[in-house]
Amino acid sequence: SAPLPGKDRRRSREREKVQRELRTLPQQELARLIQTLEEEMHEAAAELKFEYAARLRDEVNELRRELRDLLRDHLRMRAEREATNRRLAEIETAFDATLGDPMLHGLVPTGPRSKPDRLPGHRSYAAPWALGDDLVAALDHAGLAISTGSACISGSREPSEALSACGHSDAESRGGVRITFGRTTTVDDARRAAAIIAETCARVRSRFAAEVSR
Secondary structure: OOOOOHHHHHHHHHHHHHHHOHHHOOHHHHHHHHHHHHHHHHHHHHOOOHHHHHHHHHHHHHHHHHHHHHHHHHHHHHHHHHHHHHHHHHHHHHHHHHHOOHHHHOOEEOOOOOHHHOOOOEEEEEOOOOOHHHHHHHHHHOOOOOEOOOHHHOOOOOOOHHHHHOOOOHHHHHOEEEEEOOOOOOHHHHHHHHHHHHHHHHHHHHHHHHHHHO
């Protein structure tokens, strides 16, 4: 085939670069690119550059297929996210209903109070009467795996900087615990976890009270 004119050759190189990065383009930018190429295609046809116009047509068709794939992937991921959030909402509702008022178990809720502001699949509390690591160990012994603090300060007896920054006392900041519901967690798992937490908190608090009264 005949070589492309200089300006068209530069445009072709630019488009090749864009196509290599195609998957990282936002959908709106991809749609704008298609529109630009269509305008160039019509311009090339008007200038009787039929071979070049045909190349542009093929590129436009390829980009349209890419855009359809991106839209399909976007819709699929959004549907999956919405389904996951619905499942987590059911799990959280079952957990909260079984646990009841956390304050009755000596647990101070941390994080946003408003449900829409909370991270789905998480519950976090502060136990001012215990160290987070000790409570985690007691719950682990009872068959429940939860966590305390962040990975970078795991094992530290110092107050959590994050909880302190949120206005919690030193005692509360040392007793932070976090519960995470995963992909395999069921509603029954959530109810069982809440029951274990309530029972373990009562037992540990009773033991601490007995030690203090000696």
